[in-house]
Amino acid sequence: MTTILGISCFYHDSAAALLKDGIVVAAAMEERFTRKKHDTSFPINAIKYCLESQNISINQIDHVGFYEKPFLKAERVMAQHVQMFPKSFKTFISSMPSWINEKLRVPRIIKKKLKCKKGIIFIEHHLAHAASSFYQSPFDKAAVLTVDGVGEWTTTAYGIGESNSLKLHKEIRFPHSLGLLYSTITAYLGFSVNNSEYKVMGLAPYGTMDREKNPHYKKLKQVIDIKDDGSYHMIMDYFAYHYKDRMPSKKLCALLDGPVRNPKHELTQRHRDIAAAVQLILEDVMTKMLNHIHKETKCDNIVIAGGCALNSVYNGKILSQTPFKEIWIQPDAGDAGTSIGVASYIYHSILGKKRTAHMSNAYLGPAYSSSEIKSFLDKNTIKYTQFKDDKEMIAHTAQLLNNNKVVGWFQERMEWGPRALGARSILANPCNPQAKELLNTKVKHREKFRPFAPVVCEDDALTYFDCDNPIPLPTDFMLMVYPIKKKWHAIIPSVTHVDGSGRLQTVRPEQNPRYYHVIKEFGKLSGVPILINTSFNIRGEPIVCSPFDAYKCMMGTEIDYLVMDTFLIKREDNQKDMWDSEKYATD
Amino acid sequence: MKQTKHIKDFQHGLKEFSTGISTLVNSILLSIVYIVGVGIASFANKRSKKQLLELKPKDTTYWSEFNPSHKHYRQF
Numbered sequence: 001m002t003t004i005l006g007i008s009c010f011y012h013d014s015a016a017a018l019l020k021d022g023i024v025v026a027a028a029m030e031e032r033f034t035r036k037k038h039d040t041s042f043p044i045n046a047i048k049y050c051l052e053s054q055n056i057s058i059n060q061i062d063h064v065g066f067y068e069k070p071f072l073k074a075e076r077v078m079a080q081h082v083q084m085f086p087k088s089f090k091t092f093i094s095s096m097p098s099w100i101n102e103k104l105r106v107p108r109i110i111k112k113k114l115k116c117k118k119g120i121i122f123i124e125h126h127l128a129h130a131a132s133s134f135y136q137s138p139f140d141k142a143a144v145l146t147v148d149g150v151g152e153w154t155t156t157a158y159g160i161g162e163s164n165s166l167k168l169h170k171e172i173r174f175p176h177s178l179g180l181l182y183s184t185i186t187a188y189l190g191f192s193v194n195n196s197e198y199k200v201m202g203l204a205p206y207g208t209m210d211r212e213k214n215p216h217y218k219k220l221k222q223v224i225d226i227k228d229d230g231s232y233h234m235i236m237d238y239f240a241y242h243y244k245d246r247m248p249s250k251k252l253c254a255l256l257d258g259p260v261r262n263p264k265h266e267l268t269q270r271h272r273d274i275a276a277a278v279q280l281i282l283e284d285v286m287t288k289m290l291n292h293i294h295k296e297t298k299c300d301n302i303v304i305a306g307g308c309a310l311n312s313v314y315n316g317k318i319l320s321q322t323p324f325k326e327i328w329i330q331p332d333a334g335d336a337g338t339s340i341g342v343a344s345y346i347y348h349s350i351l352g353k354k355r356t357a358h359m360s361n362a363y364l365g366p367a368y369s370s371s372e373i374k375s376f377l378d379k380n381t382i383k384y385t386q387f388k389d390d391k392e393m394i395a396h397t398a399q400l401l402n403n404n405k406v407v408g409w410f411q412e413r414m415e416w417g418p419r420a421l422g423a424r425s426i427l428a429n430p431c432n433p434q435a436k437e438l439l440n441t442k443v444k445h446r447e448k449f450r451p452f453a454p455v456v457c458e459d460d461a462l463t464y465f466d467c468d469n470p471i472p473l474p475t476d477f478m479l480m481v482y483p484i485k486k487k488w489h490a491i492i493p494s495v496t497h498v499d500g501s502g503r504l505q506t507v508r509p510e511q512n513p514r515y516y517h518v519i520k521e522f523g524k525l526s527g528v529p530i531l532i533n534t535s536f537n538i539r540g541e542p543i544v545c546s547p548f549d550a551y552k553c554m555m556g557t558e559i560d561y562l563v564m565d566t567f568l569i570k571r572e573d574n575q576k577d578m579w580d581s582e583k584y585a586t587d
Numbered sequence: 588m589k590q591t592k593h594i595k596d597f598q599h600g601l602k603e604f605s606t607g608i609s610t611l612v613n614s615i616l617l618s619i620v621y622i623v624g625v626g627i628a629s630f631a632n633k634r635s636k637k638q639l640l641e642l643k644p645k646d647t648t649y650w651s652e653f654n655p656s657h658k659h660y661r662q663f
Contacts, residue, residue, distance in 0.1 A: 069656065071663035079639035081621070085629035092621050093614055106662065121659045157653050170650040175640055231649035236642050350659060 002351065003060060005047065006343030007110065008067035008128075008335055010103050012038045012194050015336035016046035017364075018054060019343040023357050024136065026050040027364040027416045029336045032545040038195060039542075042113055043339075049366055058116045063351075065342035067335070068125040070106050072152035074099060076174055084243035091245055123345050125151025125338065126306070130168055132341030133305035134161035135348050136359040137328035138473065143297040144168065145289065148306030148335070149179035149194070158293045161303070164348040164355055169296075175242040176234045178285055179307050181224060184239055184247040185278040189271050190261035193247065200275045201313050202450050203267070205499035207276030216270070216277040219255050224281065230289025267449070283314050283321075290322040300325040305341070309333035309479075310418070312503050316480040319468045331362035331417035331477040361511040362421050362477055365414025368547055370565050376547045383573040387566040390514060397427075397563050398521035401531065404432045406443060408536055408562040410550045411514050415543070419478040420535035421505060422455065422515035424543050424550070426559060428494070428532040429522075430454055435494040435532055442558040446539040451503070453478055454495035455533035457519050458506040464488050464530060465504055478505040478533075488528075495532055505533055 006017040009030070017027035026049065031037055033045035051058060077099070081088045102109065107120045123131075129146040141162040148155065155177035159168035183193045186200050208214040223238040236242065238252040246260075253259050256274055261267070290302065302324040309315070309329050318327055330337055347353050368376075377384050387393035400407055407427045415421045426443060428435045430452075440448050456464060461471055466483040474480055481503045489496045496502060509516045523529025536544045538557060544550045547564055554562045554571055562569040632639065656663065 069662050071661075072656075075663070078625075081625050082628045082632055083639040085621075085625050088625075089618075089621055092625065093617050096617050096620075097613060119660045122662050123659060124655050126653075127655055154653065159653070168653040168655070171653040172649055173641065173651065175642075176649065225644050225649075227648055229648050229650065233644050233649050235644075236640075242640065346659075 002062050002347060002353065003054075003056065004063045004065060004343040004346050005050065005061045006065045006067065006339035006341065006346075007043060007047070008339040008342070009042050010040055010098070010106075011335060012040050013334060013336040014039055014041055014043040014046070015332075015339045016043045016050050017339040017343050018050035019340075019347055020054065022135075022344070022347045022353055022355060024340055024343075024359060024364055026053045027340055028366065028414065029332075029542070031542040032365065032414065035542060035549070037540060037542050042109060044113055047114065053366070058114045061116070061118070063121060063346050064110060064114075064116065064118055065121045065123065065346045066106055066110070067123070067128045067338035067342045069122045069152055070103050072124070074104060076150075076153050080175075080242050088243040091243065094245065121342070121346055121350070123342050124154065126154045126157045126171070127166070127168060127345060128338035128341035129305040129333075130157070130159065130161070130341070131166055131345035131349065132337040133303040133309070133328065133330050133333065134166055135344035135355065136330050136340065137301075137303045138358040139301040139303065139326070139328060140355075141299055142301035142303045142328070143293050143299040143324070145293055145302065145304045146306040147178055147286070147304070147308035149183060150174045150177055155179060156289070158289070158296075160297050160299060164352060166345070166349055172231060175236055175239070176232060178232065178282060180239070180241055180247070181234065182278055182282060182308070184241065184252070185220075185274060187247040188252065188256065188260050189267075189275060190263040190265070197307070198310065199447065199450065201279060201311055202497075203272055203275040204279035204313070205276070205497055205501070206449060207269070207272035207274070209276050209280065209499070211280055214273050214277050214280065216256060216274045217280055220274070220277045220281055222255065223252065224285075226285055226288065228288060229292040230285060230287075232285055279313065282308065282311060283317065286314055286318075287321050290318065290324065294323045301328070302326070303328045305330065305333045305337065307334045312479050313481045313501070315474065316467075316482045316501075319472065327472050327474060329474040329477070329479050330359060331415070331419065331421070331479075333479070334418065337417070362416045363413040363423055363512065364416040365423070366545060367413040368565070373547050373564050373567055377567060377569070380551075382551065382569060384567045384569045387568065390517075390566065393563065393566045393568075394514065394517045394521050396568065397518050398525055400561055401427060401429050401518075401522050402525040404429050404435070405560040406439065406558065408550055408554045408559045409515070409518075410536065410544070410547065410562065410564040411512075414545055417477060419505070420533060420543055421476075421478060422507060422512050422533065424536040424545070426532075426534045426536050427518070428452075428534075429526065430492040430495040430530050430532045431526055431528055433493045438558070439532070439534060444534065444538055444557075451497040452495050452532045452534050453503040453505060454484075454492065454530045455505040455507060455515075455519060456530045457516055458508045460523070460529050461504065461506050464492075464528075465502065467504070471506060475504055475506040476508070476511065478503055480504070492528060492530055495530065
């Protein structure tokens with residue numbers, strides 16, 4: 001048996017993953033344990049979890065892999081400072097201590113923290129992205145595209161994977177980056193970079209999505225030179241991210257008719273149009289790139305990875321707008337996912353081992369047994385009832401949801417990736433027109449424009465959504481947005497976005513039987529087998545991990561009930577002023 | 588009890604003071620490194636007209652060859 005530990009850290013979203021004979025047996029982000037969103041620190045808790053879940057010690061690990069080549073990245077950072085001297089003085093002073101103390105001492109830190117003497121394997125960041133998607137995909141052969149902010153030098157790359165071989169052929173290098181363009185507009189719109197890009201995606205449909213009518217689309221196209229083969233080049237006068245700690249330059253602000261939005265100020269139609277414009281440009285570039293990649297690779301399957309692969313709005317258009325016939329994206333296509341990528345690359349590409357399985361679900365995090373949950377509840381004198389079996393629990397939960405109650409749903413192993421997929425979710429009735437407002441203001445404490453996602457059983461999806469047929473597998477990970485069929489818009493208003501779309505999650509019974517049957521049971525009561533599924537957290541907090549986190553989140557919000565395993569906890573029965581969650585709700 | 592609190596406060600203050608001093612020293616040293624090291628490198632670079640970051644647009648394509656390192660135990 002070959003056991004490999006993959007680690008990603010020191011940039012954003014630290015994570016660890018454990019592979020046994022090429023199969024991911026455990027993976028988690030550090031933030032879930034430290035409760036610090038996007039935690040960048042060494043993922044010691046995630047590693048401990050991975051090892052403990054398999055009852056092994058660090059000495060039983062055959063290989064340890066790191067998700068990038070730190071010296072290559074340092075070379076790029078130094079090149080930025082040299083090229084942009086003396087403008088880069090401030091960022092040099094602020095960034096160098098972390099390079100000296102952490103980023104250039106990765107082997108020493110890993111060996112010291114893990115008390116392990118093994119050599120560490122380093123692979124290029126975009127290879128780790130590519131491997132995270134291709135080697136975990138169901139395809140024997142696929143074209144591979146990686147698009148993110150920046151790795152060492154690479155910002156975009158493509159290649160081909162076949163069996164246990166993966167090669168990236170071409171790249172686009174820093175400072176030209178589609179991910180950084182999106183992040184720059186995110187910053188311009190007053191949202192936090194490396195966190196709130198999905199808010200820009202959610203805001204875009206409120207703007208003008210017509211290329212001819214959007215006043216900012218043509219303006220924004222001036223900042224990027226796009227070739228027919230999808231390669232692109234940023235006009236760097238419009239950006240400051242290569243030498244400053246702010247991303248848009250004064251010239252970009254002038255181009256977009258105003259300064260960077262103050263987050264405290266209201267969003268205007270101009271902001272919505274700018275969000276729409278950047279989304280349209282991302283779609284233009286991605287479509288051209290994918291058409292070119294298809295022509296080059298002559299392969300009908302595509303796997304994508306990198307932060308831009310989390311743009312679920314575009315993902316839903318790939319099969320209809322490009323010649324590709326099948327698509328796969330892993331649940332955490334962002335940087336955390338590279339921990340799986342480096343481990344997979346070591347197993348298949350370096351050790352030359354054959355592929356035996358693909359990632360069929362995202363439940364790779366910690367689980368808590370009934371006795372552990374009961375012990376937690378009893379120890380904290382929390383009032384609860386216990387259902388006699390799953391059937392009773394499912395029927396009762398469906399009834400609560402049909403009565404417009406908001407339910408915290410905590411079951412079995414935690415999800416891998418940024419989306420809650422029915423293990424640490426908040427569930428509600430999508431037919432209730434007030435649900436969106438209630439969840440946004442009283443539970444999640446987040447912006448009113450943000451939509452909620454629908455979850456539907458895979459066998460019902462085509463009834464309600466205009467999805468690709470057959471339904472692509474990434475919908476299981478909430479990575480594709482599709483139009484909701486018009487006749488259902490008024491029936492499920494709380495999950496129908498302003499443009500009539502929904503970021504659906506599909507569930508198959510073998511993936512998560514309890515979740516699947518709750519949705520089905522709710523369908524029997526309401527006539528619509530769809531639920532609102534949103535992550536079990538408040539804005540600015542990581543998704544809950546333990547029973548304590550879940551209980552604390554419920555008590556600080558207006559979640560009515562918490563269903564943990566077969567235990568039911570009613571918030572009203574446990575009135576304790578544990579936590580005022582609203583004051584903690586930040587970006 | 589009161590004495591322990593004073594000791595803790597003193598330790599806390601000492602820690603903050605040492606953090607402040609180290610930040611100040613680091614900033615001074617890094618400023619020297621930046622002005623001397625990065626400055627000279629930048630000057631030499633400008634003299635030789637070498638572009639470390641590709642900033643000029645091209646006519647054809649921006650795709651370039653991806654050349655990964657095959658020395659996996661190296662950080663570069």
